[in-house]
Amino acid sequence: MPKVTVVVVGAGLAGLSAAYSLAKEGIDVLIVERGDYPGSKSITGGRMYFLPIRNIYPEIWSQAPWERHVVKESLTLVSEHSSLSIEFHNQKYNDQPYHSFTVLASKFNRWFAQKVTEKGARIINKYKVDDLILDQGKVKGIVVGGSKIEADVVIAADGVMSQMAEKAGLRNKLEPKNFAIGVKEVIEITPESLEKRFGLGTNEGSAHFFLGSLTRGIPGGGFLYTNHDSISLGIVLGIKDLANCQQNVAPYELLEEFKSRPEIMPLIQGGVSVEYSAHVLAEGGLKAMPRLFGDGIIVSGDAAGMTMNLGLTVRGMDFAIASGALAAKAVVIANKQKDFSAATLSIYQDLLKGSFIWKDFTTFRHAPKILANPRLFKEYPRLACETMEKLMAVGENPKPKLSTTVFKQLKNRRTLSLLKDMFGMRKI
């Protein structure tokens, strides 16, 4: 195959975004995708925050296969036998532009890929990139199916396990403490009964997180998103603690337990499970990111570790689209100078630093450490549920003062560590 200007490895959101931007500028770009079609290896939780990406490709978003716009955000703290929920229903979330949408990644990426080819980029499916062409440490192209494809620059958008970043020497071994595993089931249910069960109007959706005993003390939690005619239900578990866990429990066993909880069962009853998927999430933040560029290579999206779980908001797709667009911008500049050295491609990092991506990762740089605190997943959800139980209780004995009940609860739970943890939260 003749030399191309840009090879993008992976037709996920970051790769498709980079290719769309490049094709728009008339640059020769080839995406190589290992799946049967773009999206066939893509998984999300999933919800996409729309405002960060709205102005990147304003011309196409109105046609995107969004599932539902989210109008209801919930958080539930669970103990073995009880749960305490906070539900935030915001009428403003019904105003355009919508704040966030639920999505199904395979469906979404297949649509996005069509837009990318319409702009003139080429996509080769069913080919796994085996290697990079390296010449004295400089990336000169890719090796795929035994043949070489030379390129001025390679954009590594090959996902969280990025083999390209590894082969280019841009990252070290992935450490368990920086990653979580998410497993998800898509459960089909008619739009009518979904809307009735979740109290939603047409096209309205909900996002719901669960924290506490469902992960058996492993940092992580459960999630539930409503799609057009299905529910995405899953559980996220820190790999370090999952691997060290004495109970030897499998992610799918915890997912089944979660499904059988009384908070979940009535919501999915009668639904048909149509897919079970798994995806690793980078949760190490700035410190765990690989080097983002080298001679002839740029890393973007999940491959660059650009996902952020703050418990209340879980993001990655907006970062993927935005970082792909910035990777393309850097390549456009490098192409004008006909210089694809690391020195020139460092523009990518400068562009990132000027964007919301870097600012958000900097603001929340302490989050990975603070949110790894096991008390958040074990002690506090239980404390919240127990306190509620006691406050609500009316028994045969005289009822203590409410303030006494709360005070006693806190006293029993080492007030000092609670205060310390609350103080620590100021950093996020």
Add this chain to the structure above:
Amino acid sequence: MAKVNIKDKLAPNTYKLAKESHLQVNQELCRKCESRCCLSVCPAGVYTINEQGEIRVEFEACLECGTCLIACEHNAIQWSYPKGGFGVQYKYG
């Protein structure tokens, strides 16, 4: 807790099966391993142990997530994606 059959969970998925495994384990390193965390961390139950104490790899079930590679502290897993056009094909994602 009722035992969950992973095969039932994977049943709705679409797979295109390759002839050769994209995952290899180093049995010598595995024999020395005490935690054997691969047996439980894998969301598809790819890793099991046979009567001889060897780790069996049912690569056909793999969801291509990478958890095993990250979790294995002995670097005993030679991990890659399946050959292009093979493996799990997500329709919803």
